[in-house]
Amino acid sequence: MSSSKMSLLSAAALAVGLLDIVRGEAGSCAFPNEPVGVGYFWDSSCELGMLGCNADGENMECRFCGAGAEISIPCPPSSCHFVNDPYVPYYWDPHCELGTPGCWADGIHAQCRFCGEHPYTSVPCPEGAAPPPGAACNFTDEPDTPYYWESGCEMGTHGCNADGQNAQCRFCGAGIYSNIPCPSAQVCEFPEEPAVPFYWDLSCREGGLGCNADGIHAECRFCGKRPFEDVPCPGPVAPPEGVCVWPLQSEPALPYYWDETCEMGKLGCWADGYHAECRFCGARAFENITCPNTTTSPPTRRLVEMGNVHV
Numbered sequence: 001m002s003s004s005k006m007s008l009l010s011a012a013a014l015a016v017g018l019l020d021i022v023r024g025e026a027g028s029c030a031f032p033n034e035p036v037g038v039g040y041f042w043d044s045s046c047e048l049g050m051l052g053c054n055a056d057g058e059n060m061e062c063r064f065c066g067a068g069a070e071i072s073i074p075c076p077p078s079s080c081h082f083v084n085d086p087y088v089p090y091y092w093d094p095h096c097e098l099g100t101p102g103c104w105a106d107g108i109h110a111q112c113r114f115c116g117e118h119p120y121t122s123v124p125c126p127e128g129a130a131p132p133p134g135a136a137c138n139f140t141d142e143p144d145t146p147y148y149w150e151s152g153c154e155m156g157t158h159g160c161n162a163d164g165q166n167a168q169c170r171f172c173g174a175g176i177y178s179n180i181p182c183p184s185a186q187v188c189e190f191p192e193e194p195a196v197p198f199y200w201d202l203s204c205r206e207g208g209l210g211c212n213a214d215g216i217h218a219e220c221r222f223c224g225k226r227p228f229e230d231v232p233c234p235g236p237v238a239p240p241e242g243v244c245v246w247p248l249q250s251e252p253a254l255p256y257y258w259d260e261t262c263e264m265g266k267l268g269c270w271a272d273g274y275h276a277e278c279r280f281c282g283a284r285a286f287e288n289i290t291c292p293n294t295t296t297s298p299p300t301r302r303l304v305e306m307g308n309v310h311v
Contacts, residue, residue, distance in 0.1 A: 029055060029062035039066040039079030039092055039109060044197035044224040044233035066094045066111055077130035080105060080112035089116045089151035091129040116151055127152035128183075137162060137169035146173045146200075146217070148186035173200055173219060188213065188220035196225045197233050244271060244278035255282045255291050 027042045035055075043063040046053035052064040052073045066075035075092035086105070093113040096103035102114040102123045116125035117132070129151040137147050143162070150170040153160035159171040159180050173182035182200040194213070201221040204211035210222035210231045224233040244256055252271075259279040262269035268280040268289050282291040 027059060027061055030058050031056045034108075035064070037110075038064050038068050038070065039075035039111065040064050041076050041079050066092050075111070077128070079109070080130075081108055082106045085133050086114070087117075087132045088114045088120060089125045089129045089132055090114050091126055125151040131168070131186075135168065138165050139163045143171075145171045145175060145177060146182050146187045146219075147171050148183055173202060178202060182219070184220060187217065189216050190214050194222070196222045196228060198222050199234055244275065252280075254280050254284065254286065256280050257291060 027044075029040055029042065031040075040055050041063060042059075042061050043053065044061055046061045046063055048054070048060065050063075052070040054060050054062065055064040056062040063073065064070040065073040065079060071094050075094070077091050079092050080090055082105075088105075090102075090105050091113055092109075092111050093103070094111050096111045096113050098104055098110055100113075102120045103112070104110050105112040105114045113123065114120040115123040115129055127150060131149040131151050135149045135151075137149065139147075139162075145162075147162050148170060149166075149168050150160065151168055153168045153170050155161055155167045159177045161167045161169065162171045163169040170180065171177040172180040173187070184198050184200045187200055188198055190213075196213075198210075198213050199221055200217075200219050201208075201211070202219055204219045204221050207218075208221070208231075210228040211220070212218050213220040213222045221231065222228040223231040242258070244258065254271075256268075256271045257279060258275075258277050259269070260277055262277045262279050264270070264276060266279075268286045269276050270278065271280045272278040279289065280286040281289040
């Protein structure tokens with residue numbers, strides 16, 4: 001698999017917020033010397049034999065990510081190491097290199113990248129990018145639905161502009177927003193940071209071991225450490241292969257299909273942002289790309305079974 005594809009897989013995992021569901025601060029890696037050219041983070045889902053785990057040789061939960069042999073493991077933004085928290089959002093981009101706008105943000109890792117705010121407005125933030133300090137929703141009346149600050153939010157994206165003032169303010173984890181994972185770091189409310197990892201679990205509405213961890217939200221759940229060792233901490237999940245992926249109700253109106261000949265730079269490819277083979281066709285800027293087994297009529301919401309074209 002190409003490095004460019006791995007880059008977008010990493011962005012995809014960040015996009016759905018799956019890597020930052022579990023707090024990394026429950027533990028810390030203990031390297032005698034800082035690793036060069038690779039990221040790392042504390043992954044409470046690590047087990048013996050999993051790629052990248054036991055990175056420091058002392059802690060099973062210490063995991064390499066985002067470069068080299070571990071490029072398939074997405075790095076959370078916490079893999080960037082700043083002396084002081086910047087006032088610009090940032091994320092880990094394994095395709096970054098010195099000289100590309102926003103890259104080398106922390107001065108340590110080429111893959112650490114600024115995004116979204118001046119002077120990096122040309123670099124869109126993926127979902128899951130670290131919010132700048134002090135970023136917060138501004139509700140006139142506190143809603144019952146959980147919410148958080150999503151640096152990758154845009155107007156029109158499901159759940160975004162939750163407070164009616166900030167596009168980056170996003171609903172999550174309940175009702176029609178239940179398919180948007182709540183990042184526990186922002187939604188759970190502890191008076192002091194616990195030593196046990198935790199995450200947001202919608203099944204906790206029915207109760208269960210580790211639920212109501214912060215004493216406020218039933219869905220806030222402890223995991224992985226005694227006495228919650230029987231509650232597995234969720235780990236990163238890559239998007240499925242062989243099909244286009246449109247998370248969080250973001251499927252486009254344009255037709256698209258799976259094209260094995262696609263590659264970086266070819267018109268219409270990378271349509272879903274996750275797979276090189278996912279390709280737009282038959283309309284607007286892509287009207288010269290023939291959709292297999294389709295007509296020239298305006299797109300409608302249907303699946304053309306032969307050719308696997310979605311229009």
